[in-house]
Amino acid sequence: MAKTPPLESEIEKAKAAVSDTHAAEVSLLQLFSTLFGADDADAKAQLSHERERQALDSLLARYDEVEKTLANLTLYLSGDIEKCFERFDAASERTRYENFVAFFSRNRATKLQAERVKTFAIAGTLKRLLFLSDDVAVLLASEKAAASELYERCEAPLTAMMEKRRQSAAEIEAGRQRLKEINASLATVQWKLGSVTDDKRRASLEAERESLSLELEEQEKSYQVLRTRHQRLEDQIQLQETLSQSATQRLSAHAMLYNMLSLAMERAIQLYGAVTMTLDGLMRDIEKDTSPHPHLLDLLRIHAHNAITLDDIDKRKAPVSEAFVRRYRIERSRIVAIEGAAR
Numbered sequence: 001m002a003k004t005p006p007l008e009s010e011i012e013k014a015k016a017a018v019s020d021t022h023a024a025e026v027s028l029l030q031l032f033s034t035l036f037g038a039d040d041a042d043a044k045a046q047l048s049h050e051r052e053r054q055a056l057d058s059l060l061a062r063y064d065e066v067e068k069t070l071a072n073l074t075l076y077l078s079g080d081i082e083k084c085f086e087r088f089d090a091a092s093e094r095t096r097y098e099n100f101v102a103f104f105s106r107n108r109a110t111k112l113q114a115e116r117v118k119t120f121a122i123a124g125t126l127k128r129l130l131f132l133s134d135d136v137a138v139l140l141a142s143e144k145a146a147a148s149e150l151y152e153r154c155e156a157p158l159t160a161m162m163e164k165r166r167q168s169a170a171e172i173e174a175g176r177q178r179l180k181e182i183n184a185s186l187a188t189v190q191w192k193l194g195s196v197t198d199d200k201r202r203a204s205l206e207a208e209r210e211s212l213s214l215e216l217e218e219q220e221k222s223y224q225v226l227r228t229r230h231q232r233l234e235d236q237i238q239l240q241e242t243l244s245q246s247a248t249q250r251l252s253a254h255a256m257l258y259n260m261l262s263l264a265m266e267r268a269i270q271l272y273g274a275v276t277m278t279l280d281g282l283m284r285d286i287e288k289d290t291s292p293h294p295h296l297l298d299l300l301r302i303h304a305h306n307a308i309t310l311d312d313i314d315k316r317k318a319p320v321s322e323a324f325v326r327r328y329r330i331e332r333s334r335i336v337a338i339e340g341a342a343r
Contacts, residue, residue: 007076011135014069018139021062022146028059029153032240049235056239060246064338067253070143071328071335073136074257078264079333080129084122084271126272127282131289133265134296140258141295147250154244161237168230175223182216253338256323263317265296269303270310279304 031052189209196202273279279300286293286300302308329337 007073007080007132010069010073010076011132011139014066014073014136014139017062017066017069018143021059021066024059024062025146025150028055028243031055032157032236032243049232052235052239056242060242063246063250066143067250067257067338068328068335070136070140070254070257071324071338074140074261074264074324075330075333075335077129077133077136077261081126081133081264081268081271084126084129084268087122088271088275123272123275126268126275127285130265130268130272130282130296131293133261133268134293135291137258137261137265137295140254140261143254144251144258147247147254151244151247151251154240154247158237158240158244161233161240165230165233165237168226168233172223172226172230175219175226179216179219179223182212182219186212186216253327256320256327260317260320260324262295262299263313263320265299266303266308266313267310267317269299270308270313273303273306 186209189205189212193202193205193209196205269279269282272282276282283297283300283304286297327339328335329339
């Protein structure tokens with residue numbers, strides 16, 4: 001069985017993947033902006049819709065990979081924290097010696113047990129997991145912010161495109177009506193030519209027919225241009241809507257992952273406090289650390305007053321865990337697919 005890579009290296013890979021995805025996103029937005037801002041008759045507007053679709057599909061695939069990576073990190077960290085609880089529960093049971101001492105002095109046995117649990121090496125493991133969880137929480141928070149910003153950036157051009165589509169549809173309808181009018185006029189002139197006997201009148205009607213035929217030809221060309229532009233707008237709107245919907249889904253997914261990881265961190269803080277009897281040492285370690293840990297620090301400040309219990313956390317955890325299971329397919333403790341992503 002393949003060994004799971006260290007979480008530290010996986011987090012670094014996730015950071016690189018997030019950075020690459022943001023660069024691809026900027027590139028796609030520039031492409032969309034260039035094409036939408038160009039004159040419809042310009043050569044830029046004739047760029048293949050397939051090229052844009054491929055660029056968007058590539059970005060959506062990157063989004064999915066980043067989400068799966070962050071979901072896996074959340075799953076691993078949450079799982080390792082739960083293993084710490086299992087180890088603590090096992091260590092909390094009295095040893096044979098402590099049971100022997102309890103036969104003579106229950107207080108002495110309780111004190112021995114408390115001292116043993118306090119010196120249990122689990123505190124160091126919890127500290128490492130909390131620091132790593134905070135790194136992932138920072139990534140999730142940045143992804144939430146990026147998805148929210150992308151949604152806002154999509155809305156303005158999408159609204160402009162829809163207004164342009166409305167105007168385009170009106171122009172197409174006006175062009176269609178004009179074609180009907182010209183064809184009707186041509187039919188009338190043709191009918192009159194069939195019965196006219198006066199040479200001067202015939203010449204006038206033939207000149208009118210020629211003029212109408214030329215106008216019909218120009219109108220048909222113009223009408224086709226309008227239809228081509230309208231279809232181009234439809235394609236652009238479809239792409240922009242897909243990107244906007246993806247941003248909404250990512251915002252929801254990363255918010256859920258952030259909540260799940262935060263709850264796991266809260267459980268770890270509770271356990272750390274139970275093992276060490278204080279959170280002061282952890283607070284000092286954070287202040288000394290060269291890397292900032294904003295989310296962890298906020299949680300520690302909340303839990304420093306002992307106003308939150310494990311029961312409180314577990315009540316909040318249940319619906320988040322259910323949402324996690326609904327969105328992802330988990331095989332052998334690893335996320336292999338996103339079930340709730342509608343592409």
